[in-house]
Amino acid sequence: MDIIITISSGFFLLVGSFLCFSGGIGLLRFPDFYTRMHAAGVTDTLGAGMILIGLMIISTDLLVFSKLVLVLLLTLLIGPTTSHVLAKAAYHNGLMPKTLNNHEKNNAKETSSSNP
Amino acid sequence: MIAHLPILQVIIPLMAAPICLMLKRTQLVWLFSIIASGLAFAVSILLLQQVMASGVISYELGGWQAPWGIEYRIDKLNAFLLLIISGISTVVLFAAQTSLEKEIPKDKHIFFYVLYLLSLTGMLGIVATGDAFNVFVFLEISSLSAYALIGMGNKRQALWASYQYLIMGTIGATFILIGIGLMYQMTGTLNMHDLSQRLPEVEQSRTVLAAFAFVIVGVCLKLAMFPLHLWLPNAYTYAPSIVTAFFAATATKVAVYLLIRFTFSVFGFSFSFTHIPLQTIFMALGLVGIFVASTSAIYQNNVKQLFAYSSIAQIGYMIVGFSLSTVTGLTATLLHMFNHALMKGAIFLALAAVIYRVGNVELNNLRGLGRQMPLTMAAIVIGGLSLIGVPLTVGFVSKWYLLMALIEQGWWPIAVLILLGSMLAVIYVWRIVEVAYFKEPLNKNSTIKEAPMSFLIPIWVLVIANIYFGIDTRLSVGVAEAAAQSLFGVAL
Amino acid sequence: MVIVAFAIIRMKDLFAVVMLLGIYGLISASFFIVMDAVDVAFTEAAVGAGISTLLMLVVIAMTGRKEKANRHKPFSALFIVLVTGGLLIYGTLDMPHIGAVDAPIHKHVAPRYINDSMAEIGVPNIVTSVLASYRAFDTFGEVVVIFTAGIGVLTLLSVARRKESEEEISSINDSMHEQHLVIRIVAKMLIPFIFLFALYVQFHGDFGPGGGFQAGVIFAAATILYAMLFGLSTARKVINQTFIQLIAAIGVLLYGSVGIVSLMSGGNFFDYNVLASDPIAGQHLGILLIEWGVGCTVASVMIIIFFNFAGRQELHQQKERVQNQEPS
Amino acid sequence: MLFAATLAIFITMLLAIIRGIVGPTLYDRILAVNMFGTKTVLLIALLGFVMGRPEFLDIAIVYALINFISVIGVLRYSDTHQFKHSPTLEDPVEKED
Amino acid sequence: MLMDLFNHWVVITLMMSGLYIVIAQGNLIKKIVGLAVFQTSVFIFYISMAKVEGGTAPILADGITQYSNPLPHVLILTAIVVGIATTALGLSLVVRIKEAYGSIEEDEIQQQDNQALSESNLEKEA
Structure with missing residues (x-):
């Protein structure tokens, strides 16, 4: 019986940590603020959720289990809200997302500066 | 109740502070804080008698034995200090009510008294406690309330001076914290008496040396000794004059007490004076401090700044007495603590009266005040004379003991330097006398009346004490002598 | 930890400094957890990372974000810092090693707290x-x-x-x-x-x-x-x-x-x-x-x-x- | 297994710090702090299990709350007028790279 | 041997960087941040002193014999509170200085002070 528990918790932990890790890398590599927002926001909530579920499976007594449920609920509630507020404040203060036409304008600028 | 005196000493002003916050009218708050400070003064007198009679009193807080719980250890040295601090604070509080009307906005008076009582508690706590970490905690209480009090000054430089004092004071306190941490690491205990027994075993290790260095530097920062004194002149000049009177007479003395307590009681006399050439360093710094501070005092226009620099010079005298590391040397330092508190208290209170009447203390505004405010200016002159060390005043007694200690050691060139230092003091006192008495007031019809009675009583109490203890030195010299012997005889 | 501290020195924009201070507080709190100091981590997280960052933010909102050019006096500061640093390192040479069970502090006062605090206080x-x-x-x-x-x-x-x-x-x-x-x-x-x-x-x-x-x-x-x-x-x-x-x-x-x-x-x-x-x-x-x-x-x-x-x-x-x- | 997870979380925190220091605009830094906070919550939960002392979870809860409050505080006080023009000030930087 | 003392040297580098910020940087808020860094590093020094190899957190639980030393934890709880008190007071002074002087750069404030002083001397001679 406990083999299944360890395997399943191991599985959840692995997937969770992989998600967090990918979120971290995404945070660094993405060019624009909003794409980084996306990377961080998604992996935060999902990765954390997976790891916490993994921990819940191997937790021994009820008190620890209930605390873990509490932390899970909290992260699920807080994660998206903070990302929402962050994005709204950024947009509200005029941080324009780097949309496709920006790219064309830049490429147009580069090409025009390069060929004459 | 007699058994609980040591703790009552600190608890009375401490509990009075939050109660003051609850009372609404400033009149009531002022009376309440005078009663609290007076009670603390009475307790310190009783304590002194008990200590002189029955030697060291030890009081375990919470009923736990010494190294485990916190212990209050009152011996002759800190009973003497407790007396000075609570005495000065009670006298200064008398003049607080009238002096505040001109300097602090009405709605802040209650906060002033609460902070005043808290800084009094902090100082009494530092002096009374026998536990190293407790010293740090009460040091923070007294310095935090000091920053806030100085910040209440009405001129904008007060804020800047208080900020500088905060930065330097916190660095000093953190140095002391590092020193205590290192000491704790090597001995495993925080109680000073226990430390003094366990330190000799680990004395050779470099950590104890580093701990000693950190504690000494931290205390010297608080002490405003010569190289580290930059915060003191501004802080004392721009603070409300009542705060300057209280701190000039007590704050630096508490730091000198800490210096003596750590070098003699905790680290032991042999360690602190033989291992490191502490003697020569302190002697040199003390002397240089005297001369630099006195010369810069001469060029000051603001009289409060002038006496702030002279305080640094007086601390230089204490350091010289301390660095002699002989019984008479230490007695001279303890004596000078007592006398300096009286002198500076009287002078700064008189300046508070002048500020109350004239508005500021620029030198040329004091023209002809000798005639308009005879009693206050007389107090300043007598205080100045005792600063110089004229016979029949308190200053003479401490200078005399210092010179005796120096000649006893045979270092008569330093004795000559000390006399030269007092000559400098003559110059800056003469500057004030000349302006006040021999110059005509600027506008003929200036109607500056004499300071109100609430100023004159405390000023003249201090001035009479100045003269009385100059003549009948039984109390001051007796206690100082006994304290010095107890420090040299047995380590605590 | 050290990276963050050096970043704070170099950083000009005050806002970033406060952010880094928040991160610095969080790192030190997690360090306390690794070092078994549970209560201290609790307080440091709540106070160091939470309240002080908030207060700094309010003050920065009032006093503006940009910091003026650096002063010309880094050398004397560097000198003082190196002297105190040297003294401290000199002091650590005889220190008991981290986690050494026989260090003096574990022998003198602390054992009483650990062994009979349950009997005397029951907490x-x-x-x-x-x-x-x-x-x-x-x-x-x-x-x-x-x-x-x-x-x-x-x-x-x-x-x-x-x-x-x-x-x-x-x-x-x-x-x-x-x-x-x-x-x-x-x-x-x-x-x-x-x-x-x-x-x-x-x-x-x-x-x-x-x-x-x-x-x-x-x-x-x-x-x-x-x-x-x-x-x-x-x-x-x-x-x-x-x-x-x-x-x-x-x-x-x-x-x-x-x-x-x-x-x-x-x-x-x-x-x-x-x-x-x-x-x-x-x-x-x-x-x-x-x-x-x-x-x-x-x-x-x-x-x-x-x-x-x-x-x-x-x-x-x-x-x-x-x-x-x-x-x- | 737990150890691998703690290691991964630790690396993500390092990445977040790098973004925090480098981050051109103000909001990148807030994002880095937010991500760093949530990761520390996880780290503590994992450490609690690695070290076998489940009391750590109280601290994890406090961490999550404090992180939430400080991010709200940052945003609440970052829309005062000084910051209004500064993100755009940094914006041209954004467009060039 | 080196590894054990490594922890102390990390703490010392942090202390020195905190001290450097306080002394070298001109901005008043930067000084308070430096002070906070300096104090936090002292706390880390105390806690790393208290750790016992293989000891767990000082909460009595049956079956565990080896605890790390609780005394430095108590001292640090006091020191953290003292640290936050000093920071709060320092920040309130910075706000007041900003209103009084209009700037929070150390050399500008010094300049304004010296100016005020020289003006008062000038009008004294006049």
């Missing part, structure tokens, strides 16, 4: 038992330090508020509402939970990490969240200034009176054994009352500090708004 969390009973006077000094800081901030920053009229408050409230719609709903859900959690931490101090300080700070954090989202004036209506000062004073008095009661009934100043019939119950009662006193003072002082800072910040905003209208 599982040794840190709380040492904090509240063996060295109760230290904590009393600490409560007074917090009280002094609160009064100090009050004297420096308290501004005489003119009575805002009713509809002005509601107008601010509406403008706040449509601006932060989502957050206010989430906050409405969260704030009662945070208050409950603060009380849990307050009374849980004996068994697990927690106690008066942490509970006070969490309680204040919840009120600050409320004040930020629902506007300072509404928050002031909920908790007015004089009431909060009263609670701060009562907290200190409660703490002191526990000592005085034990004084009256024969024991030394903070001797709880005398409080109740048998010593253990007396200790429990004493520790509970003391934690309660600490919690009240810390919570009310933190609220005072934040309200004064935010009040001063609003004063600035009104002044700027007035300035903007005049010239334009």
